[in-house]
Amino acid sequence: MEQQIDNLRMLKEAFCLFDKDGDGMISQTELRDVLLSLRPHSPDADNAEQLIAQFDRQEKGSLDYIEFVEMMRGNSQTNQENELLAAFRLLDPNQTGKISQNELRHILSCVGDGTLPESEVEEILHCIQPDNAGYLNYNDFITEMNSSFQF
Incomplete structure (x- = not known):
């Protein structure tokens, strides 16, 4: 907050x-x-x-100010989503759209300036539930990030 x-x-x-x-x-x-x-x-x-x-x-x-915030948030959000998608693709060579929690932890520690605190990484991982096989779906992750961690 x-x-x-x-x-x-x-x-x-x-x-x-x-x-x-x-x-x-x-x-x-x-x-x-x-x-x-x-x-x-x-x-x-x-x-x-x-x-x-x-x-x-x-x-x-x-x-106006609200439109400016939307413009800035849109650009920021798009850049972050592009970074995450690129990282997911690196860790998902078969393009299944799923990765393990450990792989996601690695992505989160590398996105942006690489200074995401471990507590925030854990909070994000807690919000995104893996499927029965223990994998995380990319689309679920982006949806959760957009709804829970917007500014």
Whole structure:
């Protein structure tokens, strides 16, 4: 829970930095400027219009705070899911969609910056029940991660 609060606090700070004119909205220009400042000559800056279109539910041409959080969470979630899928594929050469608990423990210790505390690894493993043969299903794991560990 504390990590979720910290994540929301960081998102609020990021939103305020992106919202240069302080109007409570991130315009396409503001988003593009931030993307360029993070990576000059980045092709991502050209995606500012697409990002706004994708997450701007009210079709205002800009993002409010809630839409910004959804955009950031969506990107983070997609990256984490891609990392997990790649790790599962390495440990699941026959592409069965299942791995052992020990294999999952190894994946969790390597995802992201590799600093997931052992207590959190155990909490995740406790939430995901293996099948009768002792294996964990990838889809069940992603579903549990998305419902229990979002920020």
